[in-house]
Amino acid sequence: MPGPIYLSRLLTDRAMAHLEAAGRSAGRTVRVGREAPPSREELAAGLAGADAAVLTLTERVDADLLAAAGPQLRVVANVAVGFDNIDLAAARAAGVVVTNTPGVLDRASADHTFALILAVTRRIAEGDRLIRGREPWVWGPRMLVGLDVSAGATLGILGYGRIGSAVARRALAFDMRVLATSRRATPGTTADGVTFVDTETLLAESDVVSVHTPLTPQTRHLIDAAALAAMKPGAYLINTARGGVVDEEALVAALRDGHLRGAALDVFEGEPAVNPALLDAPGLVLTPHTASAGEATRDAMGILAVDNVAAVLAGNPPLTPVG
Structure with a gap:
């Protein structure tokens, strides 16, 4: 039987x-x-x-x-x-x-990734918390000002696979400059509006870095303190891949000292447990591994x-x- x-x-x-x-x-x-x-x-x-x-x-x-x-x-x-x-x-x-x-799940994951990019750069969660806090507020020219992604901002995609390329298409529709790393493309070449570069160039030139690599022994803590320090001051980090690719303690330090302006995570190192330091870090948007939840x-x-x-x-x- x-x-x-x-x-x-x-x-x-x-x-x-x-x-x-x-x-x-x-x-x-x-x-x-x-x-x-x-x-x-x-x-x-x-x-x-x-x-x-x-x-x-x-x-x-x-x-x-x-x-x-x-x-x-x-x-x-x-x-x-x-x-x-x-x-x-x-x-x-x-x-x-x-x-x-x-x-x-490529489209849904790319949609969620771009939603996180907009949420953190335009400070959507901060605005929501401000309203829900029931404190008096009044509009002002300096209030919750964030990054204009469609005003020539550069998106760096670490890992140009199915999901990474789908994110790139969305970014190009927002008039962003798109850089990417890929094992199959030579740095310096361009295809479909995307310029392929090495990791060092991507980190140094991107206003937003989006992680799309699998978790392997080689990619664990790929984004560590050194990688974060190599990012452009005031940049943003997005991770919808696997939590272990990012060193969360180093990320918290980069947010607290102001080197990074913000970050958004859909995945976590100890998932489903979340590092308590993340909950108190400034400029951080968090979602519970829901990138594919369409x-x-x-x-x-x-x-x-x-x-x-x-x-x-x-x-x-x-x-x-x-x-």
């Missing part, structure tokens, strides 16, 4: 219906977790005996969990673009295919993960394999 498909956390209604239909068509039961992240014990119990698993970025999968799951586990579908929560070497050793959900996008992410599972269990190649 075919083994079950394990789903660690509830997906959107459309994605849940798609999973149930896929399970029925394959004659498989679906083992469904809760809406909240599972504990390690719950994750181990859910994986045990399953032929396939649909997981989210909150689930950490290592060699011990893969061994406890059993040799019948064939595929782990991550409902995310990033896959730093899964030990890929251990998965390869266990013969487990790992997939992710690239492409379907209705259609979250539907598409879950459906793609399910389709990856269905393909592998049917003996076909995965649609979006990792590695």
Whole structure:
């Protein structure tokens, strides 16, 4: 009898219906977790005996969990673009295919990134807090003045992949000058209105730096105290990639000493825990990892993960394999 498909956390209604239909068509039961992240014990119990698993970025999968799951586990579908929560070497050793959900969340993530750029440069959150504070106020020429992004400001994109290029298109529509780093482009070249440069040039010339690199051992704390010091005085930092790419303590110091004018983060090093120093830092806008939280996008992410599972269990190649 075919083994079950394990789903660690509830997906959107459309994605849940798609999973149930896929399970029925394959004659498989679906083992469904809760809406909240599972504990390690719950994750181990859910994986045990399953032929396939649909997981989210909150689930950490290592060699011990893969061994406890059993040799019948064939595929782990991550409902995310990033896959730093899964030990890929251990998965390869266990013969487990790992997939992710690239492409379907590019637009939503780019929209959120640009929303954060506007929120921090135009001091939207500060204005909201001022009104909600119920203190008397009166308009003035110096009140909450911020950066005019459409007046020739430069956006630097660290990591010109799918999401980074989508952010670039939005920035160009705002008449921004756009610089980017890319492993596939030679510094000094230009394409589609974007000038490719090295990291040092990007940090030195950008009014806004937006991070779009995956989290790897090489990119952990890529934005450290030295990188922040290399940024233009009064610049802004945006991170919608992975929290570990930015050294949060160094960022707080750069905000407090005034070297950076502001920053916006959608991801955090100790997520879901947030460094308390961030909460008191000036000029900082924070959102709870919601860059992909568009209705259609979250539907598409879950459906793609399910389709990856269905393909592998049917003996076909995965649609979006990792590695």
